[in-house]
Amino acid sequence: MGESMPLWWPLVLACVLFAIGAYGVLVRRNAVLVLMGVELMLNAVNINLVAFDAYFRDVMHGGQTLALFVIVIAAAEIGLALAIVLRVFRTHGHIEVDALRELADRDEPSADETGDRLDRAGADRALADRADQPEEAR
Amino acid sequence: MSWVQVVFVLLALVAVASALLVVTTRNMVHAALWLVVTLGAIAGIYLVLAAEFLAWVQVLIYVGAVVVLLLFALMLTKAPTGPQPDLDVARTVPAAVVAVLVGALLVATVVAGFSDVAIDLEGTVVGSAQSTGATVFEKWVLPFEVLSVLLLAALIGAIVLSRGDESAEVPEAARRGGR
Numbered sequence: 001m002g003e004s005m006p007l008w009w010p011l012v013l014a015c016v017l018f019a020i021g022a023y024g025v026l027v028r029r030n031a032v033l034v035l036m037g038v039e040l041m042l043n044a045v046n047i048n049l050v051a052f053d054a055y056f057r058d059v060m061h062g063g064q065t066l067a068l069f070v071i072v073i074a075a076a077e078i079g080l081a082l083a084i085v086l087r088v089f090r091t092h093g094h095i096e097v098d099a100l101r102e103l104a105d106r107d108e109p110s111a112d113e114t115g116d117r118l119d120r121a122g123a124d125r126a127l128a129d130r131a132d133q134p135e136e137a138r
Numbered sequence: 139m140s141w142v143q144v145v146f147v148l149l150a151l152v153a154v155a156s157a158l159l160v161v162t163t164r165n166m167v168h169a170a171l172w173l174v175v176t177l178g179a180i181a182g183i184y185l186v187l188a189a190e191f192l193a194w195v196q197v198l199i200y201v202g203a204v205v206v207l208l209l210f211a212l213m214l215t216k217a218p219t220g221p222q223p224d225l226d227v228a229r230t231v232p233a234a235v236v237a238v239l240v241g242a243l244l245v246a247t248v249v250a251g252f253s254d255v256a257i258d259l260e261g262t263v264v265g266s267a268q269s270t271g272a273t274v275f276e277k278w279v280l281p282f283e284v285l286s287v288l289l290l291a292a293l294i295g296a297i298v299l300s301r302g303d304e305s306a307e308v309p310e311a312a313r314r315g316g317r
Contacts, residue, residue, distance in 0.1 A: 003142045003259040010187065010257075011248040013150045017157055017176075019241025024161030026233035027226045032211045033166060036173050039204065040157055043180050046192075053265070054187045054257045060273045064189045064265040068274070071192075071199055072285055076292035078204050082211045083299035089215045098227055 010051035018044035031085045031095040035078060042074045142259060146186050153179035164221040170208050177201050188262045191270040 017040055024037025046067040053063025089095050139147075156175035163169050177200040184193035227233070263269060274282055 003140055004256045005140075005143050005146060005259065007252045007255045007257050008249050009143075009146060009150070010183065011252060012245050013153065013183070015241055015244035015248060016154055017180075018244060019237045020154070020157045020161055022240050023233055023237035026236060027161065027230055029225060029227055030166060030217070032208055032215065032217070033161075033169055033225065035211075036160055036169055036208065039173065039200070040160065040176065043177065043200070046196075047180060047183060050184055050187045050189045050192060051257065053189065054259065054262060055255065057258070057262055059263050059269075060277060061189075061263070061265045061269055062273070062277075064192050064270060065273050065278050067189070067192055068195060068270065069278075069281060069285060071195060072289065075199055075204060076289050078207055079296045080292050080299070082207055083296040085211055086214055087299050095215050 007051065007055050010047055014044040014047040014051070016044075017041075017047070029096045029098055031088070031097050032082075034097055035081055035085075038081075039074065039078070042070060046070055142186060146183065149179045149182045149186065152176075153183070164223070164225060165219070166212055166217045166222065166225070167209070167219055170205055170212065173208070174201055174205050177205070186259075187257070188259060189265045191265050191267045 021037045021040030021044060024040060025034050026037075028034050028037060049063040049067040049070070053061055053067075056063070085095050088100065092100065153176050156172045156179065159172040160169050160176060163172060177196060181193045181196040181201070184190075184196060
């Protein structure tokens with residue numbers, strides 16, 4: 001019978017992996033674990049692309065090329081997403097996605113930044129005083 | 139069952155089982171390591187489906203780079219290495235229901251649509267580096283170039299996002315300008 005396989009096997013595998021990834025995205029609280037669920041979903045889509053590529057016996061392998069592009073886009077996405085996660089961790093101190101109530105960039109930074117800004121303001125004032133002093137002395 | 143089918147079923151079982159462990163384990167680092175198993179099994183499935191180059195790209199980018207990035211993120215966010223009781227939200231059951239419904243809908247659709255067709259892997263053209271490269275640089279050149287711009291934008295965006303506060307910026311810029 002040759003080497004053949006029902007087309008719906010890889011498709012069902014892709015669907016199951018997609019559902020598992022969706023469950024992970026919905027249920028996880030840690031942002032990095034949510035990203036793992038996203039990775040599972042992207043891989044499920046790639047299995048679909050490769051399965052249909054094999055089914056159509058495409059000599060130019062359009063499906064595999066598209067899967068390659070999806071992998072590259074996923075790599076870009078994970079890089080950006082982890083940068084955002086680290087930024088959120090730096091500003092909030094945690095990355096629990098259900099505890100992040102505000103995502104706006106407000107002007108109420110954490111304590112050390114406030115102290116830094118106060119210090120800088122104080123230094124500016126001292127500089128201004130020092131600049132003023134000779135004026136008055138003269 | 140031919141050997142191709144046996145190998146496929148085994149790889150699929152490994153992929154599904156380890157994917158379930160990724161989304162259910164109590165230990166964050168273990169989740170990343172189970173993700174390695176899942177992605178490796180998917181690379182094996184690509185090999186079965188005659189996508190040789192894609193399988194190695196999967197191993198290099200996903201298993202090599204993405205999982206390392208995830209582990210770095212876990213490390214930099216001070217993720218505890220032991221088992222954690224509160225990794226999941228309280229409403230686990232609705233999430234599971236939604237996921238099962240999504241899976242059932244998709245499985246029903248593909249089985250209804252493609253239950254009577256088979257992939258013929260006999261004498262198929264394997265997607266080697268040569269054929270994939272020819273396709274990418276002959277037929278898909280424009281998307282390829284757009285993708286390189288996208289990668290550059292993502293790189294710059296990641297640098298901008300992960301750059302420190304303004305006081306840390308100045309020496310960094312000075313160092314870059316001096317080079």
